[in-house]
Amino acid sequence: MRRRPPAVLIVLGCLGLALFVVPFVGLLARTPWRDLPDLLTGKVVTDALRLSLVTSLMAAAISAILGVPLAWLLARVEFPGRSVVRALVTLPLVLPPVVGGAALLFALGRRGIIGGPLEQATGLLLPFSTWGVVVANTFVAMPFLVITVEGALRNLDTRYEGAAASFGAGRLTVLRRVTLPMIAPSLVAGLVLTWARAFGEFGATITFAGNLQGRTQTLPLAVFVALESDRSTAVALSLVMVAVSLIVLVALRDRWWRAL
Amino acid sequence: MSPAGLVAHLVAHRGEGFRLDLALSIPPGRTAALLGPNGAGKSTAVAALAGLLPLDGGRISLAGVVLDDPERGVFVPSEARKVGVAFQDHLLFPHMTVLENVAFGLRSRGAGREAARAGAAEWLERLGVAGLADRKPGDLSGGEAQRVALARALATGPDLLLLDEPLSALDVTTRVELRRALAEHLAAFPGPRLLITHDPTEAFLLADEIHVIEAGAVTQTGTPDDIRLRPRTPYAADLAGSNLVAGIAEGGVVRAGGHVLHVGDRLSSGPVLATIRPSAISVHRVEPEGSPRNTWRTTVDLIEHLGESVRLRTGRPLPLTVEITEEATRVLHLAPGAEVWLSIKATAIAIEPDRPTA
Numbered sequence: 001m002r003r004r005p006p007a008v009l010i011v012l013g014c015l016g017l018a019l020f021v022v023p024f025v026g027l028l029a030r031t032p033w034r035d036l037p038d039l040l041t042g043k044v045v046t047d048a049l050r051l052s053l054v055t056s057l058m059a060a061a062i063s064a065i066l067g068v069p070l071a072w073l074l075a076r077v078e079f080p081g082r083s084v085v086r087a088l089v090t091l092p093l094v095l096p097p098v099v100g101g102a103a104l105l106f107a108l109g110r111r112g113i114i115g116g117p118l119e120q121a122t123g124l125l126l127p128f129s130t131w132g133v134v135v136a137n138t139f140v141a142m143p144f145l146v147i148t149v150e151g152a153l154r155n156l157d158t159r160y161e162g163a164a165a166s167f168g169a170g171r172l173t174v175l176r177r178v179t180l181p182m183i184a185p186s187l188v189a190g191l192v193l194t195w196a197r198a199f200g201e202f203g204a205t206i207t208f209a210g211n212l213q214g215r216t217q218t219l220p221l222a223v224f225v226a227l228e229s230d231r232s233t234a235v236a237l238s239l240v241m242v243a244v245s246l247i248v249l250v251a252l253r254d255r256w257w258r259a260l
Numbered sequence: 261m262s263p264a265g266l267v268a269h270l271v272a273h274r275g276e277g278f279r280l281d282l283a284l285s286i287p288p289g290r291t292a293a294l295l296g297p298n299g300a301g302k303s304t305a306v307a308a309l310a311g312l313l314p315l316d317g318g319r320i321s322l323a324g325v326v327l328d329d330p331e332r333g334v335f336v337p338s339e340a341r342k343v344g345v346a347f348q349d350h351l352l353f354p355h356m357t358v359l360e361n362v363a364f365g366l367r368s369r370g371a372g373r374e375a376a377r378a379g380a381a382e383w384l385e386r387l388g389v390a391g392l393a394d395r396k397p398g399d400l401s402g403g404e405a406q407r408v409a410l411a412r413a414l415a416t417g418p419d420l421l422l423l424d425e426p427l428s429a430l431d432v433t434t435r436v437e438l439r440r441a442l443a444e445h446l447a448a449f450p451g452p453r454l455l456i457t458h459d460p461t462e463a464f465l466l467a468d469e470i471h472v473i474e475a476g477a478v479t480q481t482g483t484p485d486d487i488r489l490r491p492r493t494p495y496a497a498d499l500a501g502s503n504l505v506a507g508i509a510e511g512g513v514v515r516a517g518g519h520v521l522h523v524g525d526r527l528s529s530g531p532v533l534a535t536i537r538p539s540a541i542s543v544h545r546v547e548p549e550g551s552p553r554n555t556w557r558t559t560v561d562l563i564e565h566l567g568e569s570v571r572l573r574t575g576r577p578l579p580l581t582v583e584i585t586e587e588a589t590r591v592l593h594l595a596p597g598a599e600v601w602l603s604i605k606a607t608a609i610a611i612e613p614d615r616p617t618a
Contacts (some may be wrong), residue, residue, distance in 0.1 A: 162312045163351040165338035166417065167365035177364070182357040 001213050024242065031239060032232045038160035039236035047214045048222035049240055052199060055130065057216060059198035060145075060191050061139035067194075068187070069144040072175070074146070086177035095142050100139055101207025106134065108208075144197055148190030152183040190254055196245065214260035264323055266452040270308045271317030271517055280304045280476040286420075286469075291558040293455040293467035295487075297495065301476040303348075304460050306424050307485035309454070310345050311338030323419040323451070330544075336419045339368070341601035344418030348425040348456075350409040352397035358408050359384065365416040383411040387445070402436040410445060421446070427462055437466060460499035464488065470526050472496045490535060490612060503536040503580045509611060519578045522553040532611045538571065538583035540608035544601040546557045554604040560594055570594075574602060 032039070039045065073079075074086055092100055103205040108115040108126045119125050156179065164178040167173075180187065202220040209216040211225065219241050226234035272280045280301040286292045294302055307313035309320065311327065314335050320328040322343070327336045344365075344584035352361050364385060365372075370380065384390045397405060406426060413421060413468045420467040426442060427435045443466055444454050450486070457463050463470050465482040472480040472495065474598065480492040491497035497504030507516030512526040514534050521534060541550070548555060562573035570589045572582040 084286065143274045155393050159347065159349075159351055160353060162307070162310070162338070163345070163347050164353070164364070164368075166341070166343060166345050167412065168368035169364070170339050170368075171366060179354055182353075184355070 003021055005147075006021075009220030023092070027235065029239055030166045030231075030235050032235065035232060036236060039233055041242065042233065044213060044217075045225070045234065045237055045240065048219045048237065049244075051130065051214070051217065052134070052219040052243075055133040055137055056141075056195055056198035058134045059141050060195040060223075062134070062138050063142040063145045063194045064187075064191060065206055067190075068149055068180075071146045071149035071153060071230070072179075075150045089146050090143050092140050097140055097201065097203025097205075098207050099210075101136055101204035104139060104204065104208040108132075119243070127208055128210040128212060128216060130209075130215055133205050133218060136204040136208045137201050140201050140204050141194045141197040144193040144241060145190040148186050148193065149183065152190075156182055188252075196249070199245065200241070261445070265290075266309075266320075266322050266454070268309065268322075269318035270319040271315055272306055272308055272313060274301075274304055278304075280308075282473065282476070282478055283318075284454070284471065286454060290447050290469070291453040291455060292462035293457060293459060293468045294473050295457055295463040295470050295499070296473035297458055299475075300473045302473065303424070304476075305473075306345070306422060306456055309422060310343050311336060311341045311422070313519055315540050325592060326436040338354060340569065342416070343422055344413035344416060344420070345422040346406070346409045346413040346426055347510070349429060350397070350405045352400075352405060352408060354397050354539075357393065358389070358395050358397065358400070358473050361397065361408060361566065362412045365412060369416055372552070379441045380411070380415060383415045384408070384602075387411045388441075394491075401432045401434075402472060403438050406430065406438055407441070410442070414445070414449065414593050418539050419451050421449050423449060423454070424456045425458070426455070428457070442466060472499075474614050478529065489537075489612065492533060495537065501538055501583075502583065503538065505534040505536065505578070507532060509536060512606075514609075514611060516578065519556075520572075521578075521604075521609060522606040523609045523611055525611050528611055528613065530613065532613055535610045535612075536580065536604060538581045539569075540604060541580060541582045541591060542597070542603045543572070543582060543594070544603065545583055547601050548603050554609075555601060557599065557601055560596055560598045561594055563589070574600070 005066070067250060070089065074082065074089070083084045106112050106128060108118070110116060110125060116124060124131070126135055160178055160182065161174050164174045169177065200220060201218070202224065205216065205218060206221055207225075211217050211221050217225070219237055223234050223241070226237060266284065268284045270280055270282045270284070274280065278301070282294065282305060290571050294305060296302055296348070298375055304313065308315055308328070308347060309410065315328045315330050317330060319326065321339070325336075327332065327341055335569055337565070353364065356364065359377060359380050362383055363376040365378035366379045367373065381390065383446040387410060389404060389407045389411065392400065392404055392408065397408070401407065405476075410426070423442075427438055430438060434608060439462065441464060453464055453570060455463065464487075467484065470482060470484055470487050471478045472493065472608070474493065474495055482490075487496055488502075491502055491504055492570065494504050497598070505514070505516045505521070507521070508516040509525070509528040509530060511529075514521045514523055514532060516534070534548060535561045556577065558577070560572050561575045564571040564573075565586070569583050570586055572594070574580050574582060580602070592600070
């Protein structure tokens with residue numbers, strides 16, 4: 001017969017679980033189930049859902065394209081100031097997102113040091129545009145990818161890469177055919193975390209990209225606005241977020257993010 | 261004229277104060293072994309030859325091409341060298357099938373997908389593991405993985421075959437079987453072959469020439485028989501199972517510590533190494549009579565049964581390894597702690613001048 005786990009651990013663990021469960025119970029208790037179909041098909045909700053999915057997925061994709069090389073450099077190349085770079089990369093994890101959004105505005109806004117020349121050269125103005133949402137999402141979410149992938153690269157047995165080189169593979173071939181496939185579980189886990197963080201992003205987005213329905217108003221922003229005016233819509237929007245997040249996290253559980 | 265085969269002088273520094281300094285020359289069709297304990301520098305030598313670690317000094321030339329020469333600023337990177345390595349622990353790529361693993365080198369060196377797969381299949385066939393083509397490395401036994409690793413090393417048609425501890429991860433039965441297969445494939449490989457191992461049996465059976473390496477330097481080079489019968493360092497002697505006694509020779513005796521050994525060689529003088537084969541030592545329960553001049557009393561410290569024969573470790577004044585038959589052990593009622601007399605014929609002790617140590 002198996003011994004029972006210590007009672008104190010069971011009690012504390014259940015209290016911890018309650019902290020996660022109670023808010024959802026509250027949400028479900030306030031849900032206007034009868035009006036739900038109408039609420040969910042309202043333009044505000046569908047616009048926000050579409051925008052949230054598009055911008056969060058793009059943020060995850062950009063994070064992969066820029067974050068994997070950054071992680072590789074941090075893990076494999078010794079350069080002066082590496083620890084400073086690593087601190088800068090992880091800064092958005094600690095920084096209040098509002099501060100991040102403000103910083104983005106000062107840099108990439110119309111009068112920002114990069115935003116001004118960028119607008120003159122290309123006509124592209126990031127703030128208050130959907131691209132601005134993507135930038136804000138990426139800024140806040142990419143650190144999750146970088147630290148996950150960097151950790152995986154550090155744990156990878158580099159002898160495999162040496163072996164691949166000895167069989168004639170150049171460095172990019174080694175990366176593509178050996179390194180990345182071998183850290184695939186961590187890479188996917190990092191992408192899921194990055195996407196999840198981008199999907200829920202609020203502070204940096206509203207500060208940098210504003211709150212325009214159909215253009216920059218993502219689900220979290222729409223919830224915030226609706227709470228002031230229309231509680232039923234706020235609840236419906238929240239349910240959509242909970243549902244999408246749960247579906248993704250459950251579907252990917254075990255199979256993909258064991259590496260965490 | 262640039263020499264064929266491998267001509268290498270490897271000088272590399274690693275970690276705190278470790279220095280590898282090793283000269284190697286292997287003609288095509290010959291097998292050399294680097295035999296040494298862990299930490300002797302064997303892996304550093306592999307990394308340098310494979311191009312994974314640039315030399316700090318010396319030079320590597322293979323089939324007439326200089327691969328590394330730091331003084332002249334020449335360094336051919338790993339992917340451009342034609343060195344086929346069967347790595348320690350195999351290092352088969354876990355996410356690829358066996359076939360993809362062997363095809364990897366061919367693909368990297370420019371073969372098309374189909375050609376690479378066909379070439380890989382042919383090598384798997386030759387190594388007798390064609391049936392494993394679609395398996396993942398995680399599902400292979402040690403012996404199977406070693407054959408696949410060998411196929412992968414040979415598939416690209418390298419100029420040098422490097423085998424790093426090829427049999428060390430295998431159980432005894434598989435090792436004996438695979439050693440035979442390895443001997444065949446080594447013989448079929450036309451270029452120079454280098455075997456890296458800490459297992460003397462492997463080196464003795466597979467190599468034409470053995471370089472004993474200790475603490476980054478070669479301490480003895482010779483044929484397997486040279487090393488076996490005339491080991492020059494306690495490590496080599498231990499590998500070969502022989503006793504090695506360092507002492508000072510003069511007029512037919514060798515003084516080692518406080519002990520005097522009578523030897524057949526009356527001419528040598530100065531520092532010498534005396535080699536005594538374990539089977540050349542006789543064991544008696546009472547003081548023997550007659551000719552042996554080397555006779556002394558000691559105790560049995562340790563008894564090791566090795567099938568037909570038994571190895572004894574004796575105590576002071578001169579600790580030696582003695583090999584006798586199981587039968588003799590029984591007749592003499594030997595047990596640890598037993599008091600015995602040892603005798604060695606003077607002519608059974610080989611001596612040779614001890615090289616001054618650098």
